[in-house]
Amino acid sequence: MPNDPPSLDMDVWEFRRLGHQLIEQMAQALAAEHQEPVMQPASGQEILDLVDEDLPRHTTPPEQVLAQCSDPLLQFGRRNGHPRFFGYVCGSAEPVAILADALATAFNQNLTAWRSSPAAVEIERLVLRWLDQMVGFGGDGHGMLVSGGSAANLQALTCAVYQAQERASLPTGARHQLTLYLSKEAHLSMIKAARLLGLAEEHIRLVDVDDQRRLRIEDLRHKVAADLDAGLVPAAVCASAGTSNTGTIDGLDEIAEVATEFGLWYHIDGAYGAPAAMVPEYRWMARAFARADSLSLDPHKWLYAPLDSGCVLYRDASESQRAFALDSEYIAVTQTEARESFAFFNHGAELSRRFRALKIWATVKTHGVDRLTQAIAHNIELRRHLDDRIAGHPRLELLGSELSISCFRYRPAATLDNDALNAINRRILETLVAEGRVLMSPTTLDGRYALRVCIVNFRTRAHDINLLIDEVVRLGTSFSANLPA
Ligand SMILES: Cc1ncc(COP(=O)(O)O)c(C=O)c1O
Incomplete structure (x- = not known):
């Protein structure tokens, strides 16, 4: 033994x-x-000198370990x-979210699916419904919490690509025929997502902006029509509800019209600006959110949550299921009742997921x-x-x-x-x-x-x-x- x-x-x-x-x-x-x-300004070398050390082979008292890491963070974070x-x-x-996040780490829940973490999954699904209601997306909280806006945009565009491929009966591997539309002011994470999804670089259409830096609707229409004429497959249009650069909000309603007219997936990147829809002056954005197929919003930006708290909302859970669900025996769900058989891994890229929802739940509830x-x-x-x-x-x-x-x-x-x-x-x-x-x-x-x-x-x-x-x-x-x- x-x-x-x-x-x-x-x-x-x-x-x-x-x-x-x-x-x-x-x-x-x-x-x-x-x-x-x-x-505090510092050179890379100064900070490296503070933190660098040989791989520890032996023990260090935990008190010393915890004190040691806070010094460089306090000085140079x-x-x-x-x-x-x-x-x-x-x-x-x-602050309440900081404490709740520590609690989430202590409980160390893994939110792959309801069967792995029933209470935490229900809390995340509740938080998703709350976020959905707060910004007026009107999608019943389908979606998930992710690391941030980049991950949210990637997941939303993954759904868009799968839908477009199926609509056009394109074989897998024929993604170079798909086209994507976003303004020149849109966040770079959407271009990154398009690259990761295998879209041809030259089919990422950067639509002109007007003098207020909003996506020009005529140029969007023109580009989509030209691509259709060329036998390409327009997949999705991405609007910004608050660009990172200047906070510009695209003409969300007009873009919804174009998306409907051409049957495009309509994604809104509200990673920064979507929470403004809670304020009466910007409530009008909710009307457009309600027409989108997907919306990104980051509680770690304008809902005051600690990192990492991003969120993607989908209009239709069957679209995210189509893009992400795969069968495998080692993760098979045996529950049959609808709530209990729910698995986040069927709707997104991650399998193991931390309990991001608790900090957001705590802030909203407090x-x-x-x-x-x-x-x-x-x-x-x-x-x-x-x-x-x-x-x-x-x-x-x-x-x-x-x-x-x-x-x-x-x-x-x-x-x-x-x-x-x-x-x-x-x-x-x-x-x-x-x-x-x-x-x-x-x-x-x-x-x-x-x-x-x-x-x-x-x-x-x-x-x-x-x-x-x-x-x-x-x-x-x-x-x-x-x-x-
Ligand atoms: C509009 C917008 N979209 C996406 C992102 C990317 O978010 P993240 O840094 O959380 O990945 C940002 C980041 O500032 C943003 O402002």
């Missing part, structure tokens, strides 16, 4: 003691977050929950839809406040703005050409990031380098926006002090 190996387990009292310490550490980090730099983190599209983690809606509406109000401050300042120029994203630049009194304006604004942004009081990300709009602000943080207040403006003007004034007027 083999001897017992050294145990990997932990005494429950020790677990409790370390857990209390860890929670204390997390609480202190959260409490101090707003006083710390949004991000970007503080996404900081009220003046305005970069990219990354939500702040709501705050309720009304309070979450107020938080989203407040983010939009802050963007308006920012726009007003920009419009009222002689040295600032607004370049694009929608939902909770605003792009602008500094314009010195001196007359500068566009390259010089780009250079000065790049210097402003890079200095601000290095100083750590405010973090924005850059974008370029029609050749104009822009300071891009995205507000998806429930902690951001008007004084944070005012500070941002003051900092940009301070640096802009200083960097243009010696320019001829």
Whole structure:
């Protein structure tokens, strides 16, 4: 009989003691977050020097292990929950969700199917129905939680491709005949998805945009008709309900018309913007969502959930089943009752799946839809406040703005050409990031380098926006002090 190996387990009292310490550490980090730099600049080598070590062969006390990993994270992690983190599209983690996520890890449920994790699967399916109702998709919550918007877009387009292939009776392997339509401003994850699905690169149609950066409907119609004439198979059109760059919302209703007219799969990428449909002003988007075949939305962006919380909703579960269901004895479901035989793996790419739903469930249950809606509406109000401050300042120029994203630049009194304006604004942004009081990300709009602000943080207040403006003007004034007027 083999001897017992050294145990990997932990005494429950020790677990409790370390857990209390860890929670204390997390609480202190959260409490101090707003006083710390949004991000501390460091070289790759500096951070590597902190974390690099030989492969451990022997034991280290767990207390030391847990303390050791928090140091580099605290010092050199970007503080996404900081009220003046305005970069990219990354939500702040709501505190109840942080605790719920720790609980989900402790229970270590594997949400492959109902039979593996009955309670957790029911909670995820409930959360999906809630998300569906919140944004007005009206699909009864078919879909699943995934790692993020990229995975959601990939799964939605997989369904689209399978449907188009079947509709056109194309043999597998004939995907080079399929075409996909999205605007030039659409998120790159859709192009990535098309590549992964084996579509021909030259059949990914980048539709022109209008002066508000919305997909041009006439160009879409024209491209679909030309492809049909050429004997190709138009598969899907993807609209954006809030682009990452400028928050632009495509003409969702008009695109739905084109999708219906040509029998295209209609996918809406609402990874960032879909939760805005909860706010009365943007409720109109729900009307279009209700006409889509699939919708991506990311609770880890504008529903304040910790990463990783993406979501794809399908109109018709039989479409996702067609794309993803495969038989295999080692995962065979023996339950026969409809709820109990449900398997997420028949509707998506992943088999093993963590319990992402618990953190979202906890946030929605704790705050309720009304309070979450107020938080989203407040983010939009802050963007308006920012726009007003920009419009009222002689040295600032607004370049694009929608939902909770605003792009602008500094314009010195001196007359500068566009390259010089780009250079000065790049210097402003890079200095601000290095100083750590405010973090924005850059974008370029029609050749104009822009300071891009995205507000998806429930902690951001008007004084944070005012500070941002003051900092940009301070640096802009200083960097243009010696320019001829
Ligand atoms: C509109 C949009 N779609 C898709 C994505 C991709 O999401 P993720 O980073 O969660 O994969 C993003 C990311 O910012 C986005 O803004």
